[in-house]
Amino acid sequence: MSDTDGIVTNRRSAKATLYVGHRPARRLEALKVVALSICCLFVIGPFVMVISTSLADSGQISRGGGLVLWPENPSLIAYRVIFTGGQVTRALGVSAFVTIMGTLISLTVTSLLAYALSRRGMLFNRVILMGVLVTMFFSAGMIPTYLAVKQFGLLNSLWSLIVPVCASAFNVIVMRAFFQNLPAELTEAALVDGAGELRIFWSIVLPLSKPILAAIGLFYAVAYWNEFFTALLYLQDSSRWPIQLVLRQYLIDNAQVAVDNDIVKEIPPPQPALQMAILVVSLIPIACVYPFLQKHFTKGMLTGAVKG
CATH class of the missing domain: 1.20.5 (Single alpha-helices involved in coiled-coils or other helix-helix interfaces)
Known part of the structure; x- marks a missing residue:
């Protein structure tokens, strides 16, 4: 060979x-x-x-026994019924208000507190940080929190869904870690030029913190939109219920969805179709917002969670 x-x-x-x-x-x-x-x-x-x-x-x-895999004659009548200005439409407005206002307030409080805790030499920095960490492991409990909300006159008010939970200790710690990873030379140069802390925070820190703000904002928005237990505790007026509490009423308590015969002339849709339509409507807002924030989500969480 x-x-x-x-x-x-x-x-x-x-x-x-x-x-x-x-x-x-x-x-x-x-x-x-x-x-x-x-x-x-x-x-x-x-x-x-x-x-x-x-x-x-x-x-x-x-x-189909209550559930259908594929509709033979699809119809939007169930959505027409729930959008006729009744309780579901009102609940969607309440949830939108609580989610938007709550997210803005929570981002403001969280970012300010996280920035203050990230600054070296701040008075009582360690003490305040320990106080924030303690709230991650110990809670005041349902009854003391209810009494505090009642004492401040927030019962049966939409602000009772925002004020008691406007800051999360976990989100504060993550955002603080992100702020600490920002180049110190930028803030030092701004201090030399005569800028104050608020000016540095607004003009330098926030523009560089879009990923973490998007991630934390998504956390807060999802929490506010899905919250129903605090509404069940603090809101007695059903006209102020958010969409999740209305959804619970129809799905868990099997309440009947009212159909206005003056608006819906044809045969009214069955109750299972109405219940599933409310469920779909409650899922759409977060499902629409998430794709726009997804590109910042992973980057913000990884950057804020790793030190060095």
């Missing part, structure tokens, strides 16, 4: 070995794709069923 034949044989053997070695890897990748596809179906399936049920008619819902 010549040297050339030996080289060709070795190359073929190497290719065969490489091919055989890739076969288990390809099978593993295929198994991963199948497993992830099944997981996606389990996650997406309930959402599809909820949307399909909200569009289905009473006959199909009855045949």
Whole structure:
């Protein structure tokens, strides 16, 4: 056998070995794709069923046992009913107000406190930081918090959903770590030029903190939008209930959704379709906001959580 034949044989053997070695890897990748596809179906399936049920008619819902996988004759009548100016529309306005105002107030309080705690040499820095950390592990409890809210005259007020929870210790710590990672030379140069702390915070720190502000703002917005327990405790007037408490009333307590026959001339939609329509409406706002903040979310959380 010549040297050339030996080289060709070795190359073929190497290719065969490489091919055989890739076969288990390809099978593993295929198994991963199948497993992830099944997981996606389990996650997406309930959402599809909820949307399909909200569009289905009473006959199909009855045949499906209360849930429909795909509507045969889709109709938006359930959404027309809940948007006729009744309790659901009013609750959406309440939730929007609480979410927007609460997020703005929470971001303001959290960023100011985090910036103050990030500044070296601040008076009582360690004491205040320890006080913030203590609130992460110990809570005042339901009854003392209720009495405090009552003492401040916030019962049956929308501000009772915002003021007691306007600052989160975890978010303060994460934002403080982010501020500490900012280049110190920027603030030192601003101090030399005569800028005060508020000027530095507003003109230098905040423009550089868009990722962490987007991440923390998303945390606060989701918390305010999904909150129902504090509303259940502090709001006795049902006209001030947020959408999540109204949703709980219809889904958990099985309350009947009122249908205005003067507005809806045709056959009214079944109650399961109305309940699923309210559920879809309660999910849409956060689902629409999240994609615009997703690019900042990971960057903000990783930067704020790692020191150095």
